[in-house]
Structure formats: structure tokens, C-alpha cells
Amino acid sequence: MKNVTVLAGGVGGARFTRGLLAHLAQAHPSVAGGGSSVAAGSSAAVTVVVNTGDDMWLNGLRVCPDLDTVMYTLGGGIAEDQGWGRPDESRRTSSEIAAYGRGWDWFTLGDLDLATHIVRTELLRSGQTLSEATEFLARRWHPGARLLPMSDDPVETHVRLADAADEHAAGDLIHFEEWWVRYRATVRVSEFVQVGLDAASAAPGVLDAIAGADVVIVPPSNPVVSVGTILNVAGVRDALRSTSARIVGISPIIGGSAVRGMADQCLAAIGVETSALAVGLHYGARSAGGLLDAWLVDETDAAAVASLAAAGIRAEAAPLWMRDVPTSAAIAERALKLALAG
Numbered sequence: 001m002k003n004v005t006v007l008a009g010g011v012g013g014a015r016f017t018r019g020l021l022a023h024l025a026q027a028h029p030s031v032a033g034g035g036s037s038v039a040a041g042s043s044a045a046v047t048v049v050v051n052t053g054d055d056m057w058l059n060g061l062r063v064c065p066d067l068d069t070v071m072y073t074l075g076g077g078i079a080e081d082q083g084w085g086r087p088d089e090s091r092r093t094s095s096e097i098a099a100y101g102r103g104w105d106w107f108t109l110g111d112l113d114l115a116t117h118i119v120r121t122e123l124l125r126s127g128q129t130l131s132e133a134t135e136f137l138a139r140r141w142h143p144g145a146r147l148l149p150m151s152d153d154p155v156e157t158h159v160r161l162a163d164a165a166d167e168h169a170a171g172d173l174i175h176f177e178e179w180w181v182r183y184r185a186t187v188r189v190s191e192f193v194q195v196g197l198d199a200a201s202a203a204p205g206v207l208d209a210i211a212g213a214d215v216v217i218v219p220p221s222n223p224v225v226s227v228g229t230i231l232n233v234a235g236v237r238d239a240l241r242s243t244s245a246r247i248v249g250i251s252p253i254i255g256g257s258a259v260r261g262m263a264d265q266c267l268a269a270i271g272v273e274t275s276a277l278a279v280g281l282h283y284g285a286r287s288a289g290g291l292l293d294a295w296l297v298d299e300t301d302a303a304a305v306a307s308l309a310a311a312g313i314r315a316e317a318a319p320l321w322m323r324d325v326p327t328s329a330a331i332a333e334r335a336l337k338l339a340l341a342g
């Protein structure tokens with residue numbers, strides 16, 4: 001086991017990767033020990049390619065929700081129950097910003113979290129790329145994996161509202177985070193638009209991390225706005241098609257409902273049923289021009305295994321609830337075994 005590349009969004013991808021690193025450290029101890037991009041104590045090098053479609057400019061700061069969630073989660077700085085942001089947060093600064101009538105008062109920029117956005121913005125304004133700024137920030141957190149933004153070019157997921165909401169008319173495009181956080185994805189959307197995608201290229205190292213992997217993992221992140229966005233970056237799908245790596249995914253849907261967030265609303269917007277089977281078929285079998293060699297579903301969805309196999313996707317059922325690091329590590333172990341079997 002040498003190189004594992006994970007295509008991650010926010011909370012689900014971050015928690016899965018934390019489990020993966022724990023499993024690799026315990027299962028593949030190496031004499032050399034871990035370096036910054038090698039899982040601590042493991043001979044395996046893990047690269048996380050992170051979705052940047054949720055990113056935004058807010059109060060003049062570049063906020064990168066998924067990169068920060070992965071960095072904080074792997075670095076031990078995450079507000080665990082919330083899944084994003086820092087623990088023991090305060091909101092003194094954002095309250096002052098709101099007093100000026102600026103910013104998004106429904107989007108919490110905590111005082112500690114703000115330091116990350118301030119330093120990132122300073123680095124970007126000094127001419128660094130998002131990759132360079134991400135590498136700099138990660139040094140403090142020692143994530144045990146290499147974090148790569150999917151692109152150094154700005155890509156923002158916007159949603160086209162199917163219905164009016166507050167000051168927005170039906171047909172308006174709003175930033176994904178406004179739909180996700182202000183409206184909790186309750187307003188119907190007609191499409192997702194990745195603003196900037198056409199001009200975006202994969203960040204340095206992303207395509208190589210896919211080409212050079214032994215296993216590529218699609219974690220239980222949002223298949224539309226997180227994994228889907230990464231897949232749309234120029235060159236990524238081709239790299240996934242041609243890599244010698246085995247590609248395994250873990251279903252973000254258990255028993256017909258999204259484990260976290262509002263993935264079901266995103267799936268509905270693209271006409272995909274909210275089921276482990278439908279998402280696996282949505283990603284598609286590699287042998288049929290799709291993404292997956294293998295797909296791990298929860299035990300409650302074991303009935304999907306036969307249909308997935310018929311579609312050319314090797315599937316197994318396993319407990320997929322990530323309650324803590326040990327359960328996430330067990331899922332990672334099953335995913336790696338499934339990827340490398342057959």
C-alpha cells in the first residue's frame with residue numbers, strides 16, 4: 001500500500017479521512033515513520049483533493065469551508081459535534097461586523113476561525129496560490145495527509161432558485177452557502193452552476209495524485225456539490241479513467257436518507273434518487289465509462305449489492321455509520337480491502 005488519494009468535500013470526507021489515517025497508521029506501520037504527507041507511522045502517503053466550490057469572498061476574506069473542515073478535522077482543531085469551525089468559539093468580531101450591517105448574519109465566522117481566513121487572505125494577496133496558502137496553513141495543524149485544493153482558480157457553486165425566497169426571485173442564482181446555510185436547502189433549485197469552472201484547471205499535484213495512486217477513494221461526501229464539483233474540474237475525469245489505481249466509493253446515503261447535510265435535496269435537483277444504489281449507479285461502473293470499481297453500502301442497503309454487481313460495480317455491505325474514529329477506521333479498512341480484492 002503506497003499512495004491513497006481521497007476526493008473529499010466537507011464533514012463526511014474529513015471524518016472518513018481521519019479514520020483512513022488511523023487505520024493506515026495501525027495497519028501499515030513503517031520503519032521510516034510518517035512525514036508531513038505520510039500518515040503518521042505508516043508507509044502510506046495520503047493525499048486529499050478537496051472541493052473548493054463552497055468557497056467565497058466574505059468581508060474581504062477568502063473562506064474555504066471544505067479545506068478548513070478537512071484541515072481542522074485531521075489536525076484535531078474541529079468543533080466535533082458541529083463538523084465545521086473551531087471548538088470554544090466566540091462571535092465577537094462577526095457581531096461587530098453585523099452591527100455595521102455587513103456580511104452574512106446567518107453565516108457564522110467565529111473569532112478563532114477568522115484567523116484562518118485572515119492568514120489565507122494575506123497569503124493570497126501576497127501572490128501565493130491557494131495550494132501554497134493551504135500548504136502553509138496545514139503546517140500548523142499537521143494533518144498527516146497532503147491537502148490539495150481541487151483547483152487554484154476560483155470555482156464557486158451557485159444554485160439557481162426554482163422558487164422565490166426573501167429578496168431573491170425565482171431564477172436567481174445565489175451562492176451555494178446561502179442556499180445551504182440560510183435556507184437549509186429548503187428552497188427548490190433548478191440547477192447547480194459552477195461559476196469559474198470553465199477557466200479552472202486542476203491544482204498542481206491533483207492529476208498526479210490520481211495517476212500515481214494505488215487506491216482512489218470517493219468518501220461519503222455530497223455526491224453533487226462536493227464530489228461532483230471535483231469531477232468537473234478539467235482533466236480529473238480523464239485522470240480517473242486512466243489511472244492504474246483501484247477506485248472505491250463509500251455511500252453517503254444509508255437506508256434511503258442522507259447521513260449528513262442535505263445531500264438528498266442536491267440529488268433531487270439532478271434527478272437522482274436518494275439511495276445507495278442510485279448514487280453508486282450515478283457515479284457509474286468504471287468498466288462502463290464511469291468512476292467506480294467498487295462501492296461500499298451500509299448493511300441496511302445490502303439488497304443493492306446484486307444490482308450494483310450486475311452494473312459492473314463490485315459492492316459489499318458494511319456498517320457505514322461513522323460514530324467516531326474507530327468506526328471510521330473500520331470503514332476505511334473495508335473500503336481498501338474491497339478496492340484491492342478481485
Ligand code: FO1
Pocket residue numbers: 009010011054063064065066068069084085106107108109113177180181261
Ligand atoms: N454551516 C452552517 O450550517 N452554518 C454556518 O454558519 C456555517 C459557517 C461556516 C463558516 C466557516 C466554514 O468553514 C464553514 C461553515 N459552515 C457553516 C459549514 C459549511 O456550510 C459546510 O461545511 C460546507 O460548506 C458544506 O459541506
